[in-house]
Amino acid sequence: MEFSRFVAIGDSQTEGMCDEAGPDLYRGWADRLAEQLSTVNPGLRYANLAIRGKNTRDTLVEQLEPALALRPDLIAAPLGMNDVIGRADLDVVHADLDKIYGSLAESGATVVISTFPDIAQINPLGRAFEPRLFEINDIMRGFSRRYGFVLVDLFAAPVLRDRRSWSTDRLHASSLGHDRFAAGAAHALGLPGSDPGWGRALDFTGEPNPLRRTVDDARWLVEFFTPWIVRKVRGRSLGDGRTPKRPELTPIVAPGGRRGGLRIGPGDAGRREQGDGERRPFLSGHVRAAIVAAADTARRRSRSNCRSTPSAMSVTTSREAITVRRSSLMIRRVPCASS
Template identity: 50%
Template structure:
């Protein structure tokens, strides 16, 4: 299995995104005006290199890695992509019964199937969410374990990895939306740039790793108040959905199930 992208000069023509809310684009736009997200932004970069590129996005928010495999892999293979991104696992990581080996097993099955079908495949590692949300600091070992297993599975199948772990900018609050679970527009742009860099697309480089200008960080009472607002506005409702067996993706379907030019609805 080749170790890197095979398409010359990044001239891909059929790009399919698989995953959960990050690939769907939550945090970059809204459900009224429409979501953009890193996959749309990567498709824009692909179109700059190859104007005939067609793009499908099968991702649905709230999906676990096993659900992504069960619901999206078959349709993705039917679309015969020459490039696919597979980004999933954070929803699993937040669950009490998280099993990194099981999660990466689902990812690896997707890697293997897409690579066997002739597609180049790219994925990401995840930043330490405890540096974004202090209440999530106990989850750091899970993040590092998941990333280690993703790298190993990717290496076995020649999958390109955009390394989002280890770069301090990836935990800058400005790259995250107010819910601290989804990237902001700037964050989605950095993820797209990281994937473009890993794939070696024309015009890409490592500038996405550079830090943002310094800014004042809330401390003391202001920081505590911000944590309370986050718990009330986002953590509480998230826990409520889990207790009721609900998901943010209930009743939702893929936003771009067909391969179409980027500017087509």
């Protein structure tokens, strides 16, 4: 297929969150797909209007008209995951999607959408919104049939049920996950040289240690879930005040050979300076107690495999260090990064 004007809309997934391409740069599946497209469409220009935290209504109000104004012949618009997590009324979401997808279909462009992966085994709370995820996937399949859209079936890809395909926040894909999404889109579009086995499972590396899994889940609860809940209660979003990373159609390779990505703004840099690499106590006593209890349970379960149990348990990787004690919980905070 020949394309010359590729536009992507949506949320953090399409913005490229957690696929770090270099200092202060995010890449993402849409950027990766654009790069693949440019190898067979040398004149391709690409814009990415997606912004983290945006839901379907935001996309309808803020992104649809600017996207159509760019007169794209290829549009990437996988939408709806923030509505699933955010507990939006899916009947209302369906109506908003119908307006968006109807307009995109009328434009005559090729439209790429997707189902969403089943992250019940990835995210500790994944099973809580699994029925809603199934419903949004059925909605996406219905729009694909109705309008003849290109559907990338991420739900059917075993690779995306592997933790290695997900970042430490367990909501955004890792660099590997973004790469597999781009490969799936390339195959769905029929690009020359695309991989029909893009979704195959990764090599098995053994079951994770139950103690490590429990401590990892505890870290996720403190570091990612709690701040998310606080933002929801306050009515805030990570996308507040942000602008698209590629608002205009531009060549894939920028002057100097650097590929497009999201440069992190002063707000992000400030948050990183305040949070990364510091060891600080988490002050919520009831959460700390719950985490310590979970760790104690895991320790008891692991006694049959251990000759002795230390009073402090540690799990350390190259990116984070966590120590759980009966009396305190200290966490080294890390940025959203690919795993």
